[in-house]
Amino acid sequence: MAGRKVLIVYAHQEPKSFNGSLKRVAVEELSKQGCSVMVSDLYAMQFEPRATRNDIVGCLHNSEEFNYGMETLEAYKRGGLSSDLIEEQKKVQEADLMIFQFPLYWFSMPAIMKGWMDRVLVPGFAHEFPNCYDSGLLKNKLALFSFTTGGSEEMYAKGGINGDIRYLLWPMQHGIMHFCGVKVLAPHICFAPEYVSEEKRKEILIAWAQRLRTLWNEEPIICSPEWYFK
Numbered sequence: 001m002a003g004r005k006v007l008i009v010y011a012h013q014e015p016k017s018f019n020g021s022l023k024r025v026a027v028e029e030l031s032k033q034g035c036s037v038m039v040s041d042l043y044a045m046q047f048e049p050r051a052t053r054n055d056i057v058g059c060l061h062n063s064e065e066f067n068y069g070m071e072t073l074e075a076y077k078r079g080g081l082s083s084d085l086i087e088e089q090k091k092v093q094e095a096d097l098m099i100f101q102f103p104l105y106w107f108s109m110p111a112i113m114k115g116w117m118d119r120v121l122v123p124g125f126a127h128e129f130p131n132c133y134d135s136g137l138l139k140n141k142l143a144l145f146s147f148t149t150g151g152s153e154e155m156y157a158k159g160g161i162n163g164d165i166r167y168l169l170w171p172m173q174h175g176i177m178h179f180c181g182v183k184v185l186a187p188h189i190c191f192a193p194e195y196v197s198e199e200k201r202k203e204i205l206i207a208w209a210q211r212l213r214t215l216w217n218e219e220p221i222i223c224s225p226e227w228y229f230k
Contacts, residue, residue: 002034004216007095009040011102011113018193018201019148023101025205026146029212038091042112048084049115055082072122081122088120097142097215098182100172104149107168117176126180133223136181142220143177145169146188146208153191165189170228173221183220 008026012019023039030037040047051068053060060066061074075081081089092098102109109117121127127136149156149165156165165187173184188211190204221227 003036004033004096005036005038005094006030006097006099007038007040007091008099008101009042009113009116011042011100011110011116013043017103018190019101019103021201021205022146022148022190022208025209026099026101026212029209033213038095040088040091040116042116047112047116048119049112051115051118055085055119056080057082069123073124073128076122076124085119085122088116089125092120092126092138092141095141097144099144099146101146102148104147104168107162109147109172121176121180132179132181134181136179139181139183141182142185143173143182144185144188144215145172146190148190148193150194151192152195156189156191166228170225174223174228178223184223185215185218186221 006026008023010019010023012023014020027037027039048054053066053071055068056071056075057080058075061071072081079086100109100113102113105111108114121138124137126138131137151162154160155162158164169187173187177184188208190208193201193204196204
């Protein structure tokens with residue numbers, strides 16, 4: 001929809017990968033709609049995933065004992081976070097929708113993307129107890145997790161060897177996004193694209209483009225344990 005702003009946080013080492021194609025389709029389709037699309041290509045940026053003392057500029061609030069949550073809260077309040085975090089937080093603030101594009105690693109997101117979550121979504125910016133979940137500080141935003149798997153859809157079914165794919169989404173969608181107040185759209189999951197034909201991969205990309213055309217009409221999921229574990 002024209003005028004909307006979208007941030008795509010992308011984590012894959014290879015631009016020619018299927019994840020790279022999914023990211024490209026999203027940029028092209030959303031741009032056609034008149035959206036302003038920002039991309040944080042974490043590997044290309046050489047984004048630092050480690051949450052350390054270097055994220056705070058200047059003096060610490062408590063120099064005797066380092067507490068990352070407390071120090072980043074105080075640094076955020078006084079404008080003392082490192083420049084890379086300020087830049088990413090600015091993108092988040094501007095975005096109406098955040099799309100997280102990545103390959104599933106060990107039932108989770110790649111470490112570099114988890115590091116983005118750890119470092120960017122700090123207290124004071126994204127949450128500050130009791131302002132969490134429905135009252136989280138990012139409550140006027142949408143998020144969508146778009147990812148690929150190595151295993152087949154059957155392996156991630158409720159009776160499959162990996163268990164229901166929704167179980168894996170609980171910490172990502174609920175524990176991070178919903179905790180920060182973000183409303184979550186249904187995930188876009190591409191099961192085992194490396195094991196299907198080139199024709200099938202093209203069909204998957206077309207389906208992604210088609211979904212993006214009506215994305216703004218979608219209702220968020222009901223963020224409750226029942227959605228994940230029913």
